[in-house]
Amino acid sequence: MTGNGKEIKNKYEVVVIGGGIGGLIAATILARNGLSVAVLEKNSYPGGVLSSFEKDGCIFDNFGTYIYGAGFAEPVNFLRQALSVIDVNPELLPVEPPMEVFTPDKSFTLLRDRKEFLRELNEYFPSFRRELSEFYSELEELYEILLEIPYYKPMGRFSVLKTAIFHPHLSEKLILNSFNTLNSLYKRYGFSEELKSIFNNIVAHFTLLRSYEVPAFISAYLLIGLHREGLYYTRGTNAYLVKEIVKAAQAAGVSIFTDSNVREIFVSNNYARGVILSNDRVIHADRVISNTTSYRTFTKLIDRKYLSDNVRHSYDVIENADSFFYLYLKTDKKALRHIKSPNILYIPRLSETYDKSDIVRIFIPSMIDNSLVRGKSHHCLIISTPQDVLGWKDRTHTEKKKEAMTEKILNGLNNIIPGIREASSVIKCNSPLEIEEITGREDGTFGRKMDFRQGLYNRGGNKTALENLYLAGDSTFPGQGIAMAAYSGKLCAELIIRERGKKLPI
Ligand SMILES: Cc1cc2nc3c(=O)[nH]c(=O)nc-3n(C[C@H](O)[C@H](O)[C@H](O)COP(=O)(O)OP(=O)(O)OC[C@H]3O[C@@H](n4cnc5c(N)ncnc54)[C@H](O)[C@@H]3O)c2cc1C
Incomplete structure (x- = not known):
C-alpha cells in the first residue's frame, strides 16, 4: 500500500473510496481547503474508467475515450470548470x-x-x-x-x-x-x-x-x-489527464493509497464513521465520499440493516443497464485511408434501439495524437459494442464468447473498412466482466438506471441518506460522462465545504 511514501493513518477528516476522476477532484479541492484527505483505490493505479495500457507499440485507453462537456461554453463546460478549480490545465x-456515421447504405x-x-x-x-x-x-x-x-x-x-x-x-x-x-x-x-x-x-x-x-x-x-x-481527447490519453489531477492532489496534500480495497463503509447510528479495508483495517473519518457508483455503494459497501426501507427498496428495484465489449486493434493506416473522423459510429441495422441496431463505436486516438503509436504506419483502434450483461454472467466459455464476439465485430466492420481483418492485429479484448473487475462497476455498466429517465431528475446528487456519507462520480450528476463525473467531484467538495461553514468560492 503506498500513499506518496506515507503510511496510512487511522483517522482522516475525509476518506474517499475510489480514485476515479470524480473522487480525485473532490479530494483535491478538499485538501486545498485544509482538510486531511485520503483516497483509497482498489487497483494498483488510479483512474478507473480513465486508465490506459501499452502493447505492441500502441497506447490504448482502457475505456473512456471522447470527452463531451469539455468545450468553452459557460456554464456547461463541466470539465474545464472542474479542472480550473484545481489549476489543472491539460492539453x-x-x-x-x-463523428462519422455509417448506416447500411449511407x-x-x-x-x-x-x-x-x-x-x-x-x-x-x-x-x-x-x-x-x-x-x-x-x-x-x-x-x-x-x-x-x-x-x-x-x-x-x-x-x-x-x-x-x-x-x-x-x-x-x-x-x-x-x-x-x-x-x-x-x-x-x-x-x-x-x-x-x-x-x-x-x-x-x-x-x-x-x-x-x-x-x-x-x-x-x-x-x-x-x-x-x-x-x-487529452493529449497522451485520458489517463494522462488523471495523472495531472493526481499531481495536483498530491501537491495539495492528498494521500493516495493504491491496492486498498474498501470492503465496507463503517456505519453507526445512521452516521458513516469510516471504512473497513479488505484486510480488516478500520480507518476512521469525519466524512466518507464514495466514488464508486451509488448502486454499488448502497448494495455492496453498506450492510442493508443500516438502510431505511425506502432506500433499500429504491436499490432493489433499480433497472439493469447495458455494458460494452471492447476490442483493441493495431491497424495498418492504409486500410483507414477513407476514414474522415477519429470517432466512428457504425449502425449495421436501422432499428429504433441500439441493441437491435447492433451499433459499433470506433475511436482512433492516434488520428488525434500520433505519439500514441510507435512508427507511422499504424493506428490504434478502440472498438466497443453494447452488451446485455446477462450473456456474460455465466462465466463458462468466456474465452470462446470473446473470440466469437471479436469475429462478429471484424466481419461487420469489413463492410465499412474493407480488409480490416488482414490489416489488423488483435491486441486484446475486454468483456463486461473485465470492465467490472477494473472499474468496480456492477456488471461493467455506466451505472444501473436510477430511473427510466436518468436526465435532470433522480440522479441522486452528492448527499446520501446516511449522515456524513457523500457520493462523487458519474452516477450522481446528469449526463453520465467524463466531464460530468469530474464536475460532480467539484460539487461534492463544495457541499462539504459549505456544510463546514466556509464560504465559497474556494
Ligand atoms: C466502460 C465505460 C466507458 C465509458 N466511456 C466514456 C467515454 O468514452 N466518454 C465519457 O465521457 N464517459 C464515458 N464513460 C462514463 C464515465 O462516467 C466516465 O468515464 C468517468 O470517467 C467515470 O468516473 P468516476 O469518477 O465516476 O468513476 P470511475 O472511473 O468508475 O472510478 C471509480 C474508482 O473507484 C475504484 N473503486 C471502486 N470500488 C472500490 C472499492 N470498494 N474500494 C476502493 N476503490 C474502489 C475503482 O477501481 C475506480 O478506480 C464510460 C463509462 C464506462 C463504464
Missing part, C-alpha cells in the same frame, strides 16, 4: 470532425459546422428538409436555456420549479421541456423510422439510453453540443 485536443460526417451537416443530411432525406431544420432549431433553443441556467446540480422536480421561480424568464420553457424526452420531440416532426433510428443511435452512442429515456435537454446538450462545442 485537450479537438476530435475533428466529431455515410455522413457530423461536421462542427451544423449547416454543412444538415445540408448533407438533407441530401439523404429531402422530404424532411423543413422538419430537420425545425428539429434542430428546437434543440438549439433548449441548449440556449441550458446556457442560461446559472448553476448546475442534479435537478429534482422541486429544483426545476425553484429555478423557474428565481429565473422567471426561463420558467415556461424550463417547466414545459423538463418533462419531455427525445421521443416526445420526434412526435412533432413525424420523422421516418430511418431518421429516428439515426438520431436514436447517435444519442445512444453517448448514453446507452433509449429515446424515451433521454430527456429533451440532454438530447439538446449532446446533439447541439457536438456542433457548438465539439468533442475532445
Whole structure:
C-alpha cells in the first residue's frame, strides 16, 4: 500500500473510496481547503474508467475515450470548470470532425459546422428538409436555456420549479421541456423510422439510453453540443489527464493509497464513521465520499440493516443497464485511408434501439495524437459494442464468447473498412466482466438506471441518506460522462465545504 511514501493513518477528516476522476477532484479541492484527505483505490493505479495500457507499440485507453462537456461554453463546460478549480490545465485536443456515421447504405460526417451537416443530411432525406431544420432549431433553443441556467446540480422536480421561480424568464420553457424526452420531440416532426433510428443511435452512442429515456435537454446538450462545442481527447490519453489531477492532489496534500480495497463503509447510528479495508483495517473519518457508483455503494459497501426501507427498496428495484465489449486493434493506416473522423459510429441495422441496431463505436486516438503509436504506419483502434450483461454472467466459455464476439465485430466492420481483418492485429479484448473487475462497476455498466429517465431528475446528487456519507462520480450528476463525473467531484467538495461553514468560492 503506498500513499506518496506515507503510511496510512487511522483517522482522516475525509476518506474517499475510489480514485476515479470524480473522487480525485473532490479530494483535491478538499485538501486545498485544509482538510486531511485520503483516497483509497482498489487497483494498483488510479483512474478507473480513465486508465490506459501499452502493447505492441500502441497506447490504448482502457475505456473512456471522447470527452463531451469539455468545450468553452459557460456554464456547461463541466470539465474545464472542474479542472480550473484545481489549476489543472491539460492539453485537450479537438476530435475533428466529431463523428462519422455509417448506416447500411449511407455515410455522413457530423461536421462542427451544423449547416454543412444538415445540408448533407438533407441530401439523404429531402422530404424532411423543413422538419430537420425545425428539429434542430428546437434543440438549439433548449441548449440556449441550458446556457442560461446559472448553476448546475442534479435537478429534482422541486429544483426545476425553484429555478423557474428565481429565473422567471426561463420558467415556461424550463417547466414545459423538463418533462419531455427525445421521443416526445420526434412526435412533432413525424420523422421516418430511418431518421429516428439515426438520431436514436447517435444519442445512444453517448448514453446507452433509449429515446424515451433521454430527456429533451440532454438530447439538446449532446446533439447541439457536438456542433457548438465539439468533442475532445487529452493529449497522451485520458489517463494522462488523471495523472495531472493526481499531481495536483498530491501537491495539495492528498494521500493516495493504491491496492486498498474498501470492503465496507463503517456505519453507526445512521452516521458513516469510516471504512473497513479488505484486510480488516478500520480507518476512521469525519466524512466518507464514495466514488464508486451509488448502486454499488448502497448494495455492496453498506450492510442493508443500516438502510431505511425506502432506500433499500429504491436499490432493489433499480433497472439493469447495458455494458460494452471492447476490442483493441493495431491497424495498418492504409486500410483507414477513407476514414474522415477519429470517432466512428457504425449502425449495421436501422432499428429504433441500439441493441437491435447492433451499433459499433470506433475511436482512433492516434488520428488525434500520433505519439500514441510507435512508427507511422499504424493506428490504434478502440472498438466497443453494447452488451446485455446477462450473456456474460455465466462465466463458462468466456474465452470462446470473446473470440466469437471479436469475429462478429471484424466481419461487420469489413463492410465499412474493407480488409480490416488482414490489416489488423488483435491486441486484446475486454468483456463486461473485465470492465467490472477494473472499474468496480456492477456488471461493467455506466451505472444501473436510477430511473427510466436518468436526465435532470433522480440522479441522486452528492448527499446520501446516511449522515456524513457523500457520493462523487458519474452516477450522481446528469449526463453520465467524463466531464460530468469530474464536475460532480467539484460539487461534492463544495457541499462539504459549505456544510463546514466556509464560504465559497474556494
Ligand atoms: C466502460 C465505460 C466507458 C465509458 N466511456 C466514456 C467515454 O468514452 N466518454 C465519457 O465521457 N464517459 C464515458 N464513460 C462514463 C464515465 O462516467 C466516465 O468515464 C468517468 O470517467 C467515470 O468516473 P468516476 O469518477 O465516476 O468513476 P470511475 O472511473 O468508475 O472510478 C471509480 C474508482 O473507484 C475504484 N473503486 C471502486 N470500488 C472500490 C472499492 N470498494 N474500494 C476502493 N476503490 C474502489 C475503482 O477501481 C475506480 O478506480 C464510460 C463509462 C464506462 C463504464
